[in-house]
Amino acid sequence: MTRISQAALPRRFYARRADEVARELLGCVLLRRYRRSLLAGRIVETEAYVGEEDQACHARSGRTKRNAVMYGPPGHAYVYFIYGMYDMLNVVCQPAGKPEAVLLRALEPLDGVETMRRLRGVAGHPKRLADGPGKLCRALAVTRRQNGIDLLGEQLWIASGALAASESVQRSARIGVDYAGVDAARLLRFFIGGNEHVSRLPASRRRRPQR
DNA sequence: CTTGAGATGCCCT
DNA sequence: GGGCATCTCAAGA
Numbered sequence: 505m506t507r508i509s510q511a512a513l514p515r516r517f518y519a520r521r522a523d524e525v526a527r528e529l530l531g532c533v534l535l536r537r538y539r540r541s542l543l544a545g546r547i548v549e550t551e552a553y554v555g556e557e558d559q560a561c562h563a564r565s566g567r568t569k570r571n572a573v574m575y576g577p578p579g580h581a582y583v584y585f586i587y588g589m590y591d592m593l594n595v596v597c598q599p600a601g602k603p604e605a606v607l608l609r610a611l612e613p614l615d616g617v618e619t620m621r622r623l624r625g626v627a628g629h630p631k632r633l634a635d636g637p638g639k640l641c642r643a644l645a646v647t648r649r650q651n652g653i654d655l656l657g658e659q660l661w662i663a664s665g666a667l668a669a670s671e672s673v674q675r676s677a678r679i680g681v682d683y684a685g686v687d688a689a690r691l692l693r694f695f696i697g698g699n700e701h702v703s704r705l706p707a708s709r710r711r712r713p714q715r
Numbered sequence: 716c717t718t719g720a721g722a723t724g725c726c727c728t
Numbered sequence: 729g730g731g732c733a734t735c736t737c738a739a740g741a
Contacts, residue, residue, distance in 0.1 A: 560733070587724085589722065
């Protein structure tokens with residue numbers, strides 16, 4: 505069992521710009537109550553989606569049935585289904601009416617690793633268990649059933665955490681939003697530099713490891 | 716190690 | 729009906 509505090513971050517943490525929240529979520533711990541077990545992972549990669557003006561954001565065409573939760577109060581889960589197969593977990597930011605959110609893209613598994621493996625249907629190293637937004641949802645049994653739930657509640661919440669002195673925040677363009685024109689280039693993806701649990705980019709986008 | 720294709724369902728133009 | 733904030737597997741080198 506993890507020894508860090510499991511207290512949920514307060515509502516005001518989320519009631520800010522999504523890019524600030526995305527950066528500060530790095531190192532925090534996502535907790536999931538699932539059938540009597542507690543699953544936990546350290547957040548190592550996020551992306552900010554920053555409102556109707558952001559051409560990569562689901563709110564770019566205004567409020568719809570799918571994105572309605574983003575327009576609601578902060579500190580709630582926005583979970584949507586994509587590619588016919590995967591769910592994506594976001595946390596809603598900003599006060600109600602301002603549709604911003606942070607996509608949780610990768611975790612370093614801390615607790616409940618065996619359950620995560622079972623949910624994912626894979627064996628092997630924990631660094632492959634939740635190193636991508638679709639895998640993260642599978643590993644924590646998060647689906648559209650959780651869309652709209654309060655992150656200050658009982659089944660899914662985030663506790664504070666910190667970066668080690670040796671860790672640094674890195675930024676890049678967001679993944680998979682090439683259609684978004686100039687917004688595709690904005691540096692709204694945040695990750696812990698060098699962390700092994702960060703998602704692997706498609707080879708076509710990968711750069712040579714810097715030395 | 717790499718690349719490419721296929722899976723698969725729902726929202727919204 | 730297009731396209732999507734993805735992933736896995738198989739095959740090649």
